[in-house]
Amino acid sequence: MKWIINFLFSSIGKKIIMSLTGLFLISFLPVHLLGNFQLMAGDGGEAFNTYAYFMTNNPLIKFTSYGLYFFILLHAVQGIMIAIKNKSAKGSNYKVSTYKNKTWASNNMAFLGILIFAFLCIHMGDFWFKMKFTSQIAMIDTYPGYEGIGVKDLYTRVAAAFSQLWIVIVYLIGLLALGFHLVHGFSSAFQTLGLNHKKYTPLIKGLGYAYSVLIPLGFAIIPIWMYFK
Amino acid sequence: MKLNLKIWRQKNSNDKGHYEAHSVEATGDMSFLEMMDVLNEQLINDKKEPVAFEHDCREGICGSCNMVINGQPHGPQSGTTTCQLHMRHFKDGDDIVIEPARAAAFPVIKDLVVDRSSFDDIIQAGGYISVNTGQAPDGNSIPIEKDMAMQAFDAATCIGCGACVAACPNGSAMLFTSAKVAHLGLLPQGKVEHTRRVQSMVATMDKEGFGMCSNIGACEAECPKGISIENIAMLNRSYIASVFGGQK
Numbered sequence: 001m002k003w004i005i006n007f008l009f010s011s012i013g014k015k016i017i018m019s020l021t022g023l024f025l026i027s028f029l030p031v032h033l034l035g036n037f038q039l040m041a042g043d044g045g046e047a048f049n050t051y052a053y054f055m056t057n058n059p060l061i062k063f064t065s066y067g068l069y070f071f072i073l074l075h076a077v078q079g080i081m082i083a084i085k086n087k088s089a090k091g092s093n094y095k096v097s098t099y100k101n102k103t104w105a106s107n108n109m110a111f112l113g114i115l116i117f118a119f120l121c122i123h124m125g126d127f128w129f130k131m132k133f134t135s136q137i138a139m140i141d142t143y144p145g146y147e148g149i150g151v152k153d154l155y156t157r158v159a160a161a162f163s164q165l166w167i168v169i170v171y172l173i174g175l176l177a178l179g180f181h182l183v184h185g186f187s188s189a190f191q192t193l194g195l196n197h198k199k200y201t202p203l204i205k206g207l208g209y210a211y212s213v214l215i216p217l218g219f220a221i222i223p224i225w226m227y228f229k
Numbered sequence: 230m231k232l233n234l235k236i237w238r239q240k241n242s243n244d245k246g247h248y249e250a251h252s253v254e255a256t257g258d259m260s261f262l263e264m265m266d267v268l269n270e271q272l273i274n275d276k277k278e279p280v281a282f283e284h285d286c287r288e289g290i291c292g293s294c295n296m297v298i299n300g301q302p303h304g305p306q307s308g309t310t311t312c313q314l315h316m317r318h319f320k321d322g323d324d325i326v327i328e329p330a331r332a333a334a335f336p337v338i339k340d341l342v343v344d345r346s347s348f349d350d351i352i353q354a355g356g357y358i359s360v361n362t363g364q365a366p367d368g369n370s371i372p373i374e375k376d377m378a379m380q381a382f383d384a385a386t387c388i389g390c391g392a393c394v395a396a397c398p399n400g401s402a403m404l405f406t407s408a409k410v411a412h413l414g415l416l417p418q419g420k421v422e423h424t425r426r427v428q429s430m431v432a433t434m435d436k437e438g439f440g441m442c443s444n445i446g447a448c449e450a451e452c453p454k455g456i457s458i459e460n461i462a463m464l465n466r467s468y469i470a471s472v473f474g475g476q477k
Contacts, residue, residue, distance in 0.1 A: 003472065006472075007472045010431060010432070010435060010468075011401075011431065011434065011435045011439075011440075011441045011442075012431060012441075012464075012465055012468045012469075013472075014441060015441055015442065015465075016465075016469070082441055085440060085441065086398070086399035086400070086401070086440040086441055086443070087399075088333060089332065089333045089334065089399055089400040089401070089438060089439055089440030089441075090331065090332060090333065090397075090398060090399060090400040090440060091331055091332060091333040091400065092331055093331065094297060094300050094328055094331060095235070095248065095300075095326050095328060096299050096300035096326045097300040098299060098300040098301055098305075102398070102445050102446065102447045102450075103445075106443060106444065106445040106446070107398055107443075107445060109443065184444075187444075188443070188444040191444045191458070191461070191462050191465075192442075192444065192465055193465065193466075193469070194462045194463065194464075194465035194466025194467075194468075194469060195462065195466075196458070196459050196461075196462030196463075197459075197462075198459075
């Protein structure tokens with residue numbers, strides 16, 4: 001078993017953990033976004049609330065969600081540790097720095113990551129925590145097919161949050177940070193796994209740019225739409 | 230042309246170091262190192278300590294002369310070492326800041342000279358192929374595909390100057406190590422020890438205190454020999470294969 005410990009604690013092993021957890025989180029975002037689009041269904045929240053009920057009660061999804069929480073934490077903690085190690089490996093900095101080929105995002109991944117994590121804490125504290133651990137969210141048991149079961153009215157809570165301008169702005173900042181994090185992270189994850197080839201790397205880079213613009217944009221439309229509704 | 234230099238002066242590895250201002254009269258056909266020679270003559274005439282900097286071949290092939298000029302290893306001209314950089318790329322009255330390569334694994338010995346023996350340790354860990362010496366083998370006895378040979382040769386152009394480490398915000402030696410692994414591992418003679426080499430060079434690289442690769446790409450932009458980060462991907466690939474495959 002020594003070999004696997006050696007691998008996980010080697011410099012390349014640590015980066016591979018970042019890459020794999022990052023790709024898992026990347027695969028989660030479109031699922032989350034598609035679910036969220038139901039907020040704009042215009043049915044008073046029925047589609048979204050019953051979807052949220054399914055997501056919190058289906059055993060397979062429950063299991064996956066614990067994996068998701070674990071991978072978010074692993075990605076965050078590992079990322080911070082790598083950033084600290086890299087900073088100390090550089091030592092002092094230059095008086096002038098005119099680096100080429102260095103995008104702002106690629107050099108500020110840890111900072112962007114901390115912004116995203118802070119955003120996640122606000123986001124989950126406001127919706128997920130209130131839904132799971134408090135009784136602040138009302139029950140509705142009149143949806144057809146869910147009579148007598150009691151579906152939490154998360155839609156009303158979301159609508160209340162997004163009627164406040166400052167919350168909408170916090171979300172837009174969080175999504176902007178996510179976009180920049182993804183611009184570098186998406187293609188970087190493949191490079192770390194050793195997938196760099198003249199044939200498909202331009203495709204990965206193109207997909208990465210499209211993904212990191214479209215996904216945060218999709219998420220951003222929802223609070224803006226709900227604020228002006 | 231008159232140039233205003235700001236040079237890093239540091240007596241030894243324990244000294245804190247500081248910047249020192251000097252002005253030098255240079256001509257466009259001088260190389261950067263010749264300009265430094267003029268400065269040192271000037272300092273010696275003034276009975277001051279000359280600036281210590283490393284140089285050897287002055288032909289762009291030995292890799293000794295890496296220094297950071299205005300924030301760029303080997304200066305502003307891409308694909309060029311400091312010794313091959315000519316003063317015609319600067320203008321009269323320019324301010325030039327000259328610093329040593331900075332990385333925790335490259336401690337400053339004096340002024341612009343850094344200790345790059347961590348690179349030697351990485352090479353000693355696997356930057357070779359074990360062959361019995363004897364008569365030179367016939368050139369065509371081992372067939373090598375042309376494209377493969379060219380790719381290996383591109384990696385082999387690495388002169389080990391440390392510009393990649395100097396440019397990297399993480400002080401990572403991944404470009405250097407990957408160039409050596411690619412150069413040897415792509416050829417049939419080097420394939421034999423590839424797995425062992427990858428394991429041991431990466432372990433040594435980590436031990437020497439280099440940082441991790443964030444795929445930023447500053448290294449390949451500053452490399453005087455244009456080594457590509459495709460080599461880093463190959464190293465990552467080989468490392469994964471060496472861990473999950475191999476005999477041991």
